[in-house]
Amino acid sequence: MGVVNVTPDSFSDGGVFDDEIAAIAHARRLVAEGAEIVDVGGESTRPGAAPVPVAAELERVIPVVEGVAGLGLAAQISIDTMKAEVAAAALDAGASYVNDVTAFRHDPDMAALVADRGVDCCLMHMLGEPRTMQEDPRYEDVVDDVRAFLEERMARAVEAGVKEERIQLDPGIGFGKTLEHNLELLRRLGEIAAIGRPVVLGTSRKSFIGRLTGRDVAGRVHGTVATCVLGYERGARVFRVHDVAAVHDGLSVAAATLPPDGS
């Protein structure tokens, strides 16, 4: 899953693809590099990010979704939003995957929308909300807590009519987690994969990699590849990344050296 942020303020690529032509060209490049999903987002979720009104988010993402759909690429288009109105417009414009970092908690209409349209979705764990999530996050046991949350959100989505086979689950690396929480989730990722749905892993260029390597955002690609390869071995199957070519190479080599079922 390649990231196309159409935002002025994303933590790693804010302002780089915030005009629609650049964003569409970037999506084309990510697919050429091996992405099977392009994830278009118009609202940063970095710690402390300001919320974006619906109208502004629509204005950012819809022309990009339309433009990418018009390219006829061999990739699914995902909309990274917590708002049902934005998701609905993106699905109308050619998206077929809803990536909601609130796991359908922010907008009461989101689950029904995904159910009605019969599209794929990603339910992600986040403690609190982006504005405050990094203020002293605490867990009983981070892996048990995240797993219980994802199981509960999946059950709610299924109750609302979403087919279980449409649901992917994401532990939400960096969303209300300390360095140690992120590392524990990565170490025990197999316990999240054991839920039985495809696990999405979003480690790309995140600050915990900077903490471990001392690198700024642009220098975190090697650390990102390491997390994806180890995540793959522990059962993750979708990797939300900015540097598709590097991660694709890493995963291709890892996959070739593991048993065919990845176990």
Ligand code: HH2
């Ligand atoms: N991380 C970010 C945004 N969306 N979605 C999923 N499913 N998993 C993630 O880990 C995830 C996500 C944050 O990364 P980015 O989009 O690069 O930054 P920003 O939120 O500042 O736009």
